[in-house]
C-alpha cells in the first residue's frame with residue numbers, strides 16, 4: 001500500500017495572476033522582452049501535494065509513464081488533477097495536460113532544482129522517490145500563469161519537505177530560472193515586475209490585509225490556448241512593437257514617480273482606469289474570436305475588460321462579487337466562452353498549508 005510507505009506530506013499552493021498593466025519593450029539578443037508589468041495575483045490557486053515515498057516492492061515500473069528523473073537520477077512522479085469547477089473546462093484542461101510530458105512539466109522542473117540541491121547537501125534520502133500531485137484550477141496556456149503557479153507551489157512545498165530552508169529571495173532566484181511569471185506567483189499580492197517581468201517589488205506590503213480579495217474578476221476561458229512565444233513574436237512586427245517607446249528600468253525611479261503604481265492599490269473603479277496590455281491588439285489579430293469576445297464583454301456594464309497576459313483568457317473587472325456573478329451570467333452563453341471563472345484579488349503569496 002503506497003500510503004503506508006509515505007514519510008511526510010507537504011502541501012504548497014500558489015496564485016494565478018492577471019496583468020493590470022503590461023508594457024513590452026524590444027527583444028534583447030536572447031529574444032526575451034523587457035517588461036513593465038503590474039501583476040495582480042488572484043484567489044484561483046494551484047496546489048502541489050509533495051510526498052517522499054519509499055520505493056514500492058515491484059519498483060516504479062507500474063507508473064513509469066508518470067515518472068521523470070532529475071539530472072542525478074532521482075525519480076519524481078507527477079500526476080495532475082483538473083479542478084476548474086466546470087466539466088467542460090476540466091475536459092479541456094485534461095486534454096491539454098495530456099500533451100505535457102513529465103520532464104517538461106513545470107512542477108517537475110521546479111522539484112528537480114531542489115532535489116539536486118538536496119543531493120549536493122547530502123540531505124536526500126536513498127530508496128525513496130518524490131511523488132507530486134498537482135491540482136490545477138487555472139486554465140492551461142491561458143495567460144494566467146498556471147504552469148508558473150505550479151512551479152511556485154512546488155518550490156515552496158519541496159523546500160519544506162526536503163528541509164532545505166531556502167528563504168523567499170533564494171526561491172525567487174530559482175523561480176526566475178523556471179519562467180518569467182514564477183516570481184510573481186511566489187510574491188503574491190500586487191507587484192511590479194521589471195527586467196523580464198521577473199524582478200519583483202511587492203506594492204501592497206503595508207495594506208495587504210485590507211486589500212486582499214477586494215477586487216472581483218470574471219475570467220472568460222477560451223476553448224484553445226495561445227502560445228506565449230507566438231504572441232511575443234507577432235508583437236515584434238506590429239506597429240506598437242516597432243515603436244520606440246522606452247520602458248523604465250530602475251525600480252526606485254519608478255516607485256517615486258509612477259502614479260499607476262498608487263492607482264493599482266486603489267478601488268476597483270480606480271484600477272479600471274489603468275488597465276492596459278501591449279499584447280492585446282496582437283493577440284486579437286492572431287485570434288479574431290478573442291476580439292469578438294472582448295467586444296461582447298465591453299458591451300456589458302463591466303468596469304473594464306482586458307486580455308490577461310498573452311491571452312487567451314479575458315478578464316472583466318466587476319464592482320462587487322454580486323456584480324461578478326451577474327457579469328458571468330451575461331457571458332456564459334457566448335459561443336466563444338467555454339467557462340466563466342469568478343475570482344478575486346489580490347491573492348496570497350505562494351506558501352505551505
Ligand SMILES: C[C@@](CO)(OP(=O)(O)O)[C@H](O)COP(=O)(O)OP(=O)(O)OC[C@H]1O[C@@H](n2ccc(N)nc2=O)[C@H](O)[C@@H]1O
Pocket residue numbers: 019022027031032033034035037142143144145148178179180181182195196197228229232308309310311
Ligand atoms: C506574457 C506573460 C506576462 O505576465 O505572461 P503569460 O501571458 O504567459 O501568462 C509573461 O511574460 C510570460 O511569462 P512565462 O509564461 O513564465 O514565460 P517564459 O516561460 O519565461 O517564456 C516563454 C516565452 O515567452 C517569451 N518571453 C517571455 C517573457 C519575456 N519577458 N519575454 C519574452 O519574450 C519568450 O519567447 C519565451 O520563450
Ligand SMILES: Nc1ncnc2c1ncn2[C@@H]1O[C@H](COP(=O)(O)OP(=O)(O)O)[C@@H](O)[C@H]1O
Pocket residue numbers: 100104105106107139140141142143144145146147148150151225226228309310311
Ligand atoms: N504545469 C504546467 N501546467 C500548464 N502548462 C505547463 C505546465 N508545465 C509546462 N507547461 C507548458 O507551458 C505552456 C504554458 O502554460 P501556462 O502556464 O498554463 O500558460 P501561460 O504561460 O499562458 O500562463 C503550456 O502550453 C504547456 O505546454
